[in-house]
Amino acid sequence: MMRDVIVIGGGISGLATAYNLMLRGIDVQLLERQVRTGGNAISERFDGFLMEHGPTTFNASVPQAVAQITALGLLDQAHDLGPEVKRRYLRDNGKLAGIPASLTGFFTSNYLSARARARILIEGLIPRYMGDEESIHAFASRRFGREFADKVMDPMAAGIFMGDSRELSVNGAFPKLAEMERALGSITRGVLRAKRGSEPGRHLYSWDDGIGAIPHVLAKQLGSRVHTGITVSGLSRAAQGFAVKTSKGTRNARAVVLAVQPHVAAQLLERIDPVGADATGSIQAPQVNVGFFGYRREQVAHPLDGLGFLSTRDDGRILSGSQFASTMYPRRAPDGFVAISAYAGGVRNPELAQMSGIDLMAQMHAELSEVLGIKGGPAVTRLRRWPLGLPQYTLGHMARQKLFAQTPRRVEGLYLTGNYTNGVSVANCIKSALDIAKNITESLMVSPDEKNSTKQAMR
Numbered sequence: 196m197m198r199d200v201i202v203i204g205g206g207i208s209g210l211a212t213a214y215n216l217m218l219r220g221i222d223v224q225l226l227e228r229q230v231r232t233g234g235n236a237i238s239e240r241f242d243g244f245l246m247e248h249g250p251t252t253f254n255a256s257v258p259q260a261v262a263q264i265t266a267l268g269l270l271d272q273a274h275d276l277g278p279e280v281k282r283r284y285l286r287d288n289g290k291l292a293g294i295p296a297s298l299t300g301f302f303t304s305n306y307l308s309a310r311a312r313a314r315i316l317i318e319g320l321i322p323r324y325m326g327d328e329e330s331i332h333a334f335a336s337r338r339f340g341r342e343f344a345d346k347v348m349d350p351m352a353a354g355i356f357m358g359d360s361r362e363l364s365v366n367g368a369f370p371k372l373a374e375m376e377r378a379l380g381s382i383t384r385g386v387l388r389a390k391r392g393s394e395p396g397r398h399l400y401s402w403d404d405g406i407g408a409i410p411h412v413l414a415k416q417l418g419s420r421v422h423t424g425i426t427v428s429g430l431s432r433a434a435q436g437f438a439v440k441t442s443k444g445t446r447n448a449r450a451v452v453l454a455v456q457p458h459v460a461a462q463l464l465e466r467i468d469p470v471g472a473d474a475t476g477s478i479q480a481p482q483v484n485v486g487f488f489g490y491r492r493e494q495v496a497h498p499l500d501g502l503g504f505l506s507t508r509d510d511g512r513i514l515s516g517s518q519f520a521s522t523m524y525p526r527r528a529p530d531g532f533v534a535i536s537a538y539a540g541g542v543r544n545p546e547l548a549q550m551s552g553i554d555l556m557a558q559m560h561a562e563l564s565e566v567l568g569i570k571g572g573p574a575v576t577r578l579r580r581w582p583l584g585l586p587q588y589t590l591g592h593m594a595r596q597k598l599f600a601q602t603p604r605r606v607e608g609l610y611l612t613g614n615y616t617n618g619v620s621v622a623n624c625i626k627s628a629l630d631i632a633k634n635i636t637e638s639l640m641v642s643p644d645e646k647n648s649t650k651q652a653m654r
């Protein structure tokens with residue numbers, strides 16, 4: 196049977212794409228190789244704790260994605276960050292520095308030297324950059340000074356992307372910062388302006404049962420259109436569209452969306468779109484390890500009054516960051532306990548892929564104990580290893596992004612989406628899905644005659 200569209204991959208990107216195609220009246224089927232949908236958005240409840248194996252927060256800074264979760268009925272049930280989240284912490288030389296979560300926070304704490312703080316104040320006077328794509332580190336050094344780049348932006352790049360600020364593209368990874376410079380000539384002015392506005396970016400949402408609420412609702416809405424436990428192993432052109440080879444036979448569709456990880460996309464594109472295969476295959480995605488620890492409250496000396504901490508490149512230490520999960524949201528730990536997540540690996544520590552799970556958890560616990568004053572061992576632990584964790588938006592990403600968007604021009608009816616295209620966050624994945632669903636619907640509505648005349652006009 197010929198479908199309008201087959202979506203391959205049932206993470207948030209694939210689910211949101213299929214859902215929006217369904218809303219537009221398109222006959223869509225989604226194929227997911229795992230027995231459950233959600234991709235890396237896995238929320239697991241056990242012994243009264245809730246562990247997020249992947250994403251923990253939905254960032255409300257993308258209006259289209261907020262509109263989508265509102266329409267899904269999820270916004271009403273969302274929790275914003277808890278009232279105890281008062282500070283951001285940075286770990287430098289094995290010590291935590293607490294910085295008030297306000298705009299002036301960096302000036303009232305002495306985490307940065309007086310000279311570095313003075314340098315930040317003149318950011319508005321630094322001329323606009325007129326060159327090409329720039330790394331996060333180069334961008335931050337130029338606008339805010341080297342110390343800010345080393346001690347604030349580098350930990351952020353490691354914490355959010357598990358990446359290296361010297362390799363990541365500011366235009367790809369933090370496009371809003373690059374845009375503020377382009378449009379206003381200053382990040383400080385841009386941030387102040389956003390503060391005076393609706394401040395949409397300040398909300399970080401989650402739900403009682405975690406971020407898994409989003410894929411759960413999307414899959415429920417899609418119902419029998421979702422087929423799990425089916426691995427797609429090949430993709431080829433067929434008479435009127437595509438033949439999708441799966442572990443359970445071949446299926447046909449007029450259009451196909453690849454919503455899989457970039458290395459899987461590269462394999463599936465190899466024969467049908469070598470240019471796309473090269474571009475997706477060139478994306479690095481280092482290992483990410485997520486350790487989950489539950490402690491009795493009295494074991495932890497630290498007030499845990501923040502989101503968690505990010506780390507500078509501390510000698511010999513492995514944690515790039517940690518989240519105080521039970522401070523951020525309710526129902527993360529039973530009464531009398533706290534839940535803490537720890538993150539390690541990425542570009543900074545690729546060698547951790549070879550470390551045993553037991554050693555890794557022991558080192559994570561030791562580092563948490565060092566900075567949070569934890570006495571004794573954890574009450575519960577869990578480890579999740581993502582072998583190809585997060586795609587890196589390294590320099591050159593803007594050119595790759597163009598190639599991804601141009602896929603349907605090279606192979607009509609074929610579309611790429613996922614966290615390696617237009618932003619890694621859950622919110623950006625949803626926005627990309629909305630855009631792709633719109634493009635596909637418009638293309639499917641055009642008759643073959645109209646397509647031919649458009650092609651001729653373009654020649």
Ligand SMILES: Cc1cc2nc3c(=O)[nH]c(=O)nc-3n(C[C@H](O)[C@H](O)[C@H](O)COP(=O)(O)OP(=O)(O)OC[C@H]3O[C@@H](n4cnc5c(N)ncnc54)[C@H](O)[C@@H]3O)c2cc1C
Binds near residue numbers: 208248
């Ligand atoms: C540890 C971690 C923490 C994160 N924290 C946050 C956060 O706090 N906030 C935030 O916004 N974002 C966060 N992110 C990023 C965000 O979670 C991801 O970018 C997003 O969930 C990716 O969704 P996706 O659908 O694009 O990809 P995936 O979730 O990777 O989904 C791809 C799907 O394709 C399926 N698939 C693969 N191959 C095949 C095949 N051959 N046939 C059929 N199906 C196939 C896979 O099984 C998978 O389900 C985090 C990510 C990680 C790893």
